[in-house]
Amino acid sequence: MYILINVFYLLAAYKWGDWRNWKLYYPTILFLIIGDFLYNFLLYKKSMWVFHDLILPNHTIITILAMFVSYSSTVLIYLGRFPEDWNKRFLWFLLWVGIYLSVEYLDSMFGFITYHNGWNMLWSVLFTGIIFIILPIHQKRPLLAWLLSLIIIVTLLNIFDVKISEMK
Numbered sequence: 001m002y003i004l005i006n007v008f009y010l011l012a013a014y015k016w017g018d019w020r021n022w023k024l025y026y027p028t029i030l031f032l033i034i035g036d037f038l039y040n041f042l043l044y045k046k047s048m049w050v051f052h053d054l055i056l057p058n059h060t061i062i063t064i065l066a067m068f069v070s071y072s073s074t075v076l077i078y079l080g081r082f083p084e085d086w087n088k089r090f091l092w093f094l095l096w097v098g099i100y101l102s103v104e105y106l107d108s109m110f111g112f113i114t115y116h117n118g119w120n121m122l123w124s125v126l127f128t129g130i131i132f133i134i135l136p137i138h139q140k141r142p143l144l145a146w147l148l149s150l151i152i153i154v155t156l157l158n159i160f161d162v163k164i165s166e167m168k
Contacts, residue, residue: 001112002053002062005103006069013073018080028138029075032131033067035149042153044168048119048160052112078132079139093132100128118160 018025039048040063051062078096083089104124107113115121130152138145 001107001110002051002056002065006065009070009073013076016081017073017076019076021080022076025075025079025139027142028079028135029072031138031142031145032071032075032135035131036063036067036071038153042157042167043162045166046117046160046162048115048117048123050114050116051107052114075135078135082136082139089136093129096132097125097128100132101125104128 013019040060047059051059053062056062056065074096078092081092083092101121101124104113105121108115108121134145134148137148
């Protein structure tokens with residue numbers, strides 16, 4: 001399943017991604033990848049979600065594939081075609097949140113993602129929205145995006161009662 005999803009993202013990036021300006025988006029791609037690495041590292045012992053697949057062997061491989069293919073493709077398209085008009089920005093934001101949540105919903109229906117430790121689809125809706133708000137902020141004001149991300153991470157760790165002593 002995840003190979004197919006990543007093939008679709010790659011094809012979409014090939015067709016709609018702003019490849020000419022990839023260097024402009026590279027820091028934001030790394031920002032998104034680092035965020036996922038932080039999740040997987042900080043919550044190694046207390047995962048909020050786990051990916052499963054019929055072909056790929058485990059969550060780690062699936063996540064690494066997503067980091068390098070899906071996230072890169074997403075940033076190249078989402079920011080590469082980010083509208084100037086605020087109304088169009090909002091619709092663009094809704095489209096991308098909808099894409100990500102639709103994929104996640106289908107994955108959850110077929111058992112390709114399971115939720116744990118209090119996480120559920122509603123948390124994913126909120127978190128996905130935050131991701132697509134923070135990406136353009138990072139593109140224009142990276143330090144602000146890092147500060148907001150730190151606040152969000154600490155808030156989520158508190159909400160889900162993740163203790164430093166529980167971390168690896």
